[in-house]
Amino acid sequence: MGCVCCKPSAIEDSKESPRVPSKTSSDLRASREGLSRREEACHSKNRYSNLSDGRGISIEKQTNRSVRLHADTFERNREKMEHVVAQHPAIGIIPKASEGEHVAAGWPPWLAAVAGEAIKGWLPRRADSFEKLDKIGQGTYSNVYRACDLEKRKIVALKKVRFDNLEPESVRFMAREIHILRRLDHPNVIKLEGLVTSRMSCSLYLVFEYMEHDLAGLASHPGLKFTETQVKCYMQQLLHGLDHCHSRGVLHRDIKGSNLLIDNNGILKIADFGLASFYDPHQNHPLTSRVVTLWYRPPELLLGATYYGTAVDLWSTGCIIAELYAGKPIMPGRTEVEQLHKIFKLCGSPSEDYWRKSKLPHATIFKPQQPYRRCVGETFKDFPAPALDLVETLLSIDPADRGSAASALKSEFFTTSPLPCDPSSLPKYPPSKEFDAKLRDEEARRQRAAGNRGQRPDHERRGDRESRAIPAPDANAELVASIKKRHFQSNSKSRSEKFNPHPEDVASGFPIDPPRPSHAAEASVDPQGPPHSRASHSGPLTNRATWAKEVRKSDKFSSGTHKVSSRVPTGMDLPPDDRMGRPITLQSEMPKLIGRFPGSFKETSESLIKDQRHPLQGFHNKEEGKSSNKDPILLGYGSMGHKIHYSGPLIVPSVNMDQMLKEQDRHIQETVRRARLDKAKAWKAQTQLSATSLFVSGR
Numbered sequence: 033m034g035c036v037c038c039k040p041s042a043i044e045d046s047k048e049s050p051r052v053p054s055k056t057s058s059d060l061r062a063s064r065e066g067l068s069r070r071e072e073a074c075h076s077k078n079r080y081s082n083l084s085d086g087r088g089i090s091i092e093k094q095t096n097r098s099v100r101l102h103a104d105t106f107e108r109n110r111e112k113m114e115h116v117v118a119q120h121p122a123i124g125i126i127p128k129a130s131e132g133e134h135v136a137a138g139w140p141p142w143l144a145a146v147a148g149e150a151i152k153g154w155l156p157r158r159a160d161s162f163e164k165l166d167k168i169g170q171g172t173y174s175n176v177y178r179a180c181d182l183e184k185r186k187i188v189a190l191k192k193v194r195f196d197n198l199e200p201e202s203v204r205f206m207a208r209e210i211h212i213l214r215r216l217d218h219p220n221v222i223k224l225e226g227l228v229t230s231r232m233s234c235s236l237y238l239v240f241e242y243m244e245h246d247l248a249g250l251a252s253h254p255g256l257k258f259t260e261t262q263v264k265c266y267m268q269q270l271l272h273g274l275d276h277c278h279s280r281g282v283l284h285r286d287i288k289g290s291n292l293l294i295d296n297n298g299i300l301k302i303a304d305f306g307l308a309s310f311y312d313p314h315q316n317h318p319l320t321s322r323v324v325t326l327w328y329r330p331p332e333l334l335l336g337a338t339y340y341g342t343a344v345d346l347w348s349t350g351c352i353i354a355e356l357y358a359g360k361p362i363m364p365g366r367t368e369v370e371q372l373h374k375i376f377k378l379c380g381s382p383s384e385d386y387w388r389k390s391k392l393p394h395a396t397i398f399k400p401q402q403p404y405r406r407c408v409g410e411t412f413k414d415f416p417a418p419a420l421d422l423v424e425t426l427l428s429i430d431p432a433d434r435g436s437a438a439s440a441l442k443s444e445f446f447t448t449s450p451l452p453c454d455p456s457s458l459p460k461y462p463p464s465k466e467f468d469a470k471l472r473d474e475e476a477r478r479q480r481a482a483g484n485r486g487q488r489p490d491h492e493r494r495g496d497r498e499s500r501a502i503p504a505p506d507a508n509a510e511l512v513a514s515i516k517k518r519h520f521q522s523n524s525k526s527r528s529e530k531f532n533p534h535p536e537d538v539a540s541g542f543p544i545d546p547p548r549p550s551h552a553a554e555a556s557v558d559p560q561g562p563p564h565s566r567a568s569h570s571g572p573l574t575n576r577a578t579w580a581k582e583v584r585k586s587d588k589f590s591s592g593t594h595k596v597s598s599r600v601p602t603g604m605d606l607p608p609d610d611r612m613g614r615p616i617t618l619q620s621e622m623p624k625l626i627g628r629f630p631g632s633f634k635e636t637s638e639s640l641i642k643d644q645r646h647p648l649q650g651f652h653n654k655e656e657g658k659s660s661n662k663d664p665i666l667l668g669y670g671s672m673g674h675k676i677h678y679s680g681p682l683i684v685p686s687v688n689m690d691q692m693l694k695e696q697d698r699h700i701q702e703t704v705r706r707a708r709l710d711k712a713k714a715w716k717a718q719t720q721l722s723a724t725s726l727f728v729s730g731r
């Protein structure tokens with residue numbers, strides 16, 4: 033039997049598992065309590081690993097001599113650079129280097145060429161100084177693994193980012209996350225400890241401290257309920273981390289439970305800076321409004337704001353605090369329109385003054401004819417007063433009224449009894465991530481499908497549903513889904529994987545994820561809940577390259593004070609997909625609609641006034657046939673299992689929203705039907721063809 037360290041884990045099961053020397057039994061001695069045998073191996077002296085970098089694998093796998101020579105030269109250069117580092121007083125820091133020097137230091141040319149700032153002063157870590165253990169998370173642009181850092185002898189998280197190394201824009205986009213992370217240094221912000229790549233490699237891993245939990249996973253864990261002091265403890269840490277980001281000029285732009293990682297000591301760290309951006313406090317540089325996961329997205333972004341600031345993160349924080357008290361997401365919208373509707377129903381619609389001064393791009397379309405009344409206090413009347421006060425402030429419609437992370441930290445919520453507990457006093461939980469909850473949920477669903485559906489008592493089924501994690505639709509789910517569709521049509525593999533098979537993945541047993549078909553349809557009609565984070569389930573078909581291309585099409589890259597690309601939209605809406613993966617947006621549908629229903633927006637709204645309805649009031653609860661305005665704000669949550677609506681045309685003369693949605697549904701069904709027919713025809717033709725050829729060939 034091989035050593036524990038070498039024994040391939042589930043994800044490392046590969047025919048190409050490396051040949052690693054066996055270890056003696058003494059190597060397997062337990063050195064730390066609570067660590068698995070594989071983890072112990074990480075802390076042992078064994079330097080062998082089944083993870084090796086692109087350079088090593090290329091040499092081993094390829095017989096190409098020039099590659100060998102190249103690698104030798106690289107190794108010599110690397111030694112030189114390591115010598116420089118050794119001479120330098122700050123270990124690991126090398127003086128500002130040029131592109132050539134970066135390459136000499138071991139960075140791949142594609143990275144050195146465009147992301148000098150992000151790698152400045154660092155040396156790449158070698159892949160063979162890590163051993164992958166298991167996959168612990170999956171994001172839109174990444175797969176995350178637990179791994180042993182064999183040099184530092186500790187457990188880390190390796191985030192393998194997806195991008196196209198042949199596309200400078202894609203690399204730049206990916207490098208922005210690194211650059212931002214390196215600007216931040218705070219106990220409540222995840223620490224980027226290094227980068228794993230090599231001169232010959234096409235891939236890149238970000239090395240992070242390992243965090244056992246995330247807030248979404250803990251909050252959705254069956255039977256786990258936070259006390260008030262615990263909620264305060266987590267929220268205090270979140271606000272401290274945010275305060276640090278904001279003070280360093282960074283907007284996170286995707287604050288949500290699954291991005292708040294928590295370690296076994298109760299320390300919360302803000303993670304996933306993939307959508308983060310440097311911002312200009314004077315708001316002179318426009319940014320894209322298509323950020324922040326829908327349920328946590330503030331109204332100004334839904335209304336198309338491109339000049340915004342720290343208040344966007346504060347809105348998301350308000351949603352999270354309320355969610356922790358309410359025990360479920362407070363505004364689980366399925367489309368942007370529905371999200372805005374939910375916000376208006378709970379927080380009231382913007383004041384006349386705000387509409388006037390904000391000049392938001394989508395104001396004409398979304399401004400209700402009659403204002404919505406704010407009912408945060410009534411809805412959350414069971415919350416303790418200081419909690420409610422803070423939620424009221426953070427969920428202010430006008431971003432200027434949300435205050436700052438620093439002012440929130442001074443609020444009564446944190447200064448009155450019960451005070452936030454000490455993180456170290458928090459209970460130790462079993463590893464718990466949104467990802468685990470999704471797996472749990474999938475497993476439960478598989479088991480149900482396997483046979484006992486309908487046989488279990490009702491209350492048990494309800495229990496499942498209540499305990500399941502409710503992943504929020506990802507920030508870019510709409511964009512990603514449409515990109516995925518387009519990409520899938522033209523290309524069955526992401527460019528980086530198609531043209532640059534990662535040798536280290538293949539040869540070290542690192543799995544290359546198989547391309548997956550778009551399952552937007554199944555995801556969006558999931559009767560168990562809201563459309564899942566389609567983005568977070570996206571396979572390699574979605575990569576940063578396509579994303580960057582899309583963003584670039586819509587955004588101008590402004591070289592702000594920080595010389596970092598900020599993204600600004602130019603009117604291209606980034607759409608949610610319908611069941612066919614076809615983007616449906618107000619913008620995309622508008623020309624068609626205008627063609628179909630000649631008339632102006634003005635006429636439309638006038639006709640709606642005549643009907644005594646405005647577009648948002650027109651939303652109806654299909655089941656009850658009543659205006660959903662009467663629904664308690666959380667009804668949306670309870671009704672998630674009902675028929676899914678898709679965001680679509682908003683303005684159709686003389687019809688209310690319900691009719692428009694019906695029209696949209698009908699349109700979708702028609703498209704699905706046509707697609708089925710086409711498929712059937714194609715199949716028939718093909719069968720006839722093969723029958724003919726069989727006949728002709730006489731077989």
Ligand SMILES: Nc1ncnc2c1ncn2[C@@H]1O[C@H](COP(=O)(O)OP(=O)(O)OP(=O)(O)O)[C@@H](O)[C@H]1O
Pocket residue numbers: 168169170171172173174175176189191222240241242243244246290291293303304305306465466467506567568
């Ligand atoms: N340092 C870490 N320790 C443990 N788990 C982590 C760590 N970093 C990330 N993860 C896990 O991996 C998941 C994906 O990571 P992350 O959110 O950074 O990726 P992403 O591709 O940017 O995702 P998103 O789709 O949210 O933009 C996280 O939700 C988390 O569960």
